[in-house]
Amino acid sequence: MSEHVMSSSEISFSHPPAEGTGRIWKIFWLLSFITVIELALGFGLAKHWYGDPVANASMILFVKGAICILSLAKAFYIVSVFMHLGDEIRNLIMTIVVPLGIFIWFITAFLWDGNSWKNLKNTDGGSHPPRTEQEQSVPVEQGAKP
């Protein structure tokens, strides 16, 4: 059985011998640390540490952006170290990473579209300025029985 597989025409490839587990544990602690920071920032969002959600909208957007960047860092370490993509040769890395670049357009275009959709709804297609927060919330009486 073993002879058969070993003598197959499969072309050869080589990998460096396995190293110690030190790097794996280092990345584990790094990922845990990043997760704890994300949770602390998220907990702050839950407890309104960054002020009123409406008045301090830009501050909250900044915190959410920071959480997104931390998540991207986690994704990088998982792919690069746990999935060993960082140890593969450049050609293989590029055939995987370059197509994923389409996400830059994908995310930008669709979030832009969502935002534009909201603006059109709030202004009835741009025919009047956006209503205030209070006017937007559905009045309760509207649904009440006459």
Add this chain to the structure above:
Amino acid sequence: MSTTAIPTNTKWWNGGRSPFNASYGKVMMWYFLMSDAFTFGAFLISYATLRFSLNGWVDANHVFNAFPFFGHQDLPLAFVSLMTFILIFSSVTMVLAVHEGHKMNKKGVEQYMILTIIGGIAFLACQAWEWTHLLTGEHFVLTHSGAVELMNTTVSHNPWGKQIHGAAVATALQNTTPEVLRAMILEHNHTVTAASLQNLTVPDLISKIDLNEVYIAQVGPPSFGSYFFGITGFHGFHVFSGVVINIIMLIKTKLDHFQERGHYEMIEKAGLYWHFVDLVWVFVFLCFYLI
């Protein structure tokens, strides 16, 4: 499989060796995972687009604030943190199994595969609890008919809208059925029995409700449930299939298939899939729970 070092100035494209220095199976696993990343990416971007198009969404910290055996305590992010750490830890045991495979240590591979499988099952159990909690938990919601009704979270029902206050509460209670009013009283007042409320009229029932304590919300965007159950369900299905693949790999290890073959590359390929599941969770966790 040659284990010699790669000579410098290797001509990768001259034939006789893989130009990517990796086996066919491993390269194709990478391309499968790339296409799966596009699938998950499309789902999450669809969710984000819809969320951007609405004036209000759901406060995740209000929806996901429960923890098993802690009753009604407000513990935002707690349970989902546990799920995240379970998945990170099972990722580490998986990469350690791959590491033992490089060293041809069958016992080590078996040991770490078992730990990885346990982690996967623990994650699925957590998700089952979370789904059950959402699907069975009923909340007082002011529906479009003007009456307060009990509503759970499903793909089409969202009880997590904005809280209503003051005169709106009083108006809503006037239109509410006695059954719902009785449930509202029993939620906070533990001294009365259901039987004693049976014959009371609507105004009498309303007088027994503490208007400062009762929590009534508007109907939230119904797409929340569709996206939440759809995307976490698709991810959970990946975890489930990952657990099945890992169990098959454990059995094949026990049957000495990889020892006879001379390498544990199948463990590496299963590992790639398992790490991908963890990778997707990073983004599901980000989009549904954190921001």
